[in-house]
Amino acid sequence: HDNESLVTLEDGLAKKSVYSSKGSGLRFGISAERVVDREVKALMLTDGVNGVQRFVERKSGTSFTSEYIVGPSLRDGKIKLPPQYFDRIIRILRECEGRGVYRIGHNKADFLITQGDEPAVIDFGNIIFRDDPLARIPLVLWLAKMYTRLRVYDLRRRYALRS
Numbered sequence: 001h002d003n004e005s006l007v008t009l010e011d012g013l014a015k016k017s018v019y020s021s022k023g024s025g026l027r028f029g030i031s032a033e034r035v036v037d038r039e040v041k042a043l044m045l046t047d048g049v050n051g052v053q054r055f056v057e058r059k060s061g062t063s064f065t066s067e068y069i070v071g072p073s074l075r076d077g078k079i080k081l082p083p084q085y086f087d088r089i090i091r092i093l094r095e096c097e098g099r100g101v102y103r104i105g106h107n108k109a110d111f112l113i114t115q116g117d118e119p120a121v122i123d124f125g126n127i128i129f130r131d132d133p134l135a136r137i138p139l140v141l142w143l144a145k146m147y148t149r150l151r152v153y154d155l156r157r158r159y160a161l162r163s
Contacts, residue, residue: 004018004019004020005017005018005019005125006019009068010065012068013056013065013066013067013068014053014065014066014067014068014069014122015059015063015064015065016036016039016063016064016065016066017059017062017063018032018035018036018062018063018125019032019062020032032061032062033061033062035125036058036061036062036063036064038124038125038127038129039064039123039124039125039127040055040058040064041129042096042101042124042127042129043055043064043066043124045096045099045100045101045129046095046096046099046101046124049092049095049096049099050092051088051089051092051118051119051120051121052092052096052120052121052122053066053067053068053069053120053121053122054066054067055067066122069112069114069120069122070114070115071112071113071114071115071120072112072113073108073109073110073111073112073113074108074109074111074113074155074159075107075108075109079113079159080159080160080161081113081117081159081160081161082117082160082161083156083160083161085113085117085118085119085160086119086152086153086155086156086159086160088118088119089111089119089121089152089155090148090149090152092119092121093121093148093152096121097141097145097148100129100130100131101124101127101129101130102127102128102129102130102135102141102144102145102148103121103124103126103127103144103148104126104127104128104144104147104148105123105125105126105127106147106148106151106152106155107123108155109123110122110123111155128140128141128144
């Protein structure tokens with residue numbers, strides 16, 4: 001989504017500051033404040049989903065803190081994981097969708113590997129909500145779900161251990 005942002009570790013929490021925005025959730029030209037509004041809303045709606053970072057507090061109009069989850073991301077190297085890791089990602093994302101939050105950005109850096117090869121999903125900056133005006137267009141949410149499944153399938157194909 002090409003937002004310019006910086007994530008730093010502050011007092012054991014992840015602080016995300018958005019400096020400029022080109023878009024979020026199929027919306028373009030929205031302010032950095034609106035991007036943060038949307039990500040905070042997503043984290044609040046997904047509160048309690050096991051494997052999703054927990055929202056802590058809004059720091060300013062353009063920054064917030066969330067739980068810092070320890071672990072490398074899929075982007076960090078040639079990691080091979082059990083196939084169940086990817087099944088768990090799908091379960092996490094389905095639970096988010098059940099709460100009205102549909103991810104449309106699936107960067108490898110957004111999928112962490114925590115202790116015991118458990119997945120965690122971070123960065124909810126590029127999402128669409130069930131109550132967004134665009135979600136009223138037929139098939140938009142279905143396409144978001146299908147894109148998610150295809151993206152995770154592709155990650156599984158590239159990073160899963162073969163039996």
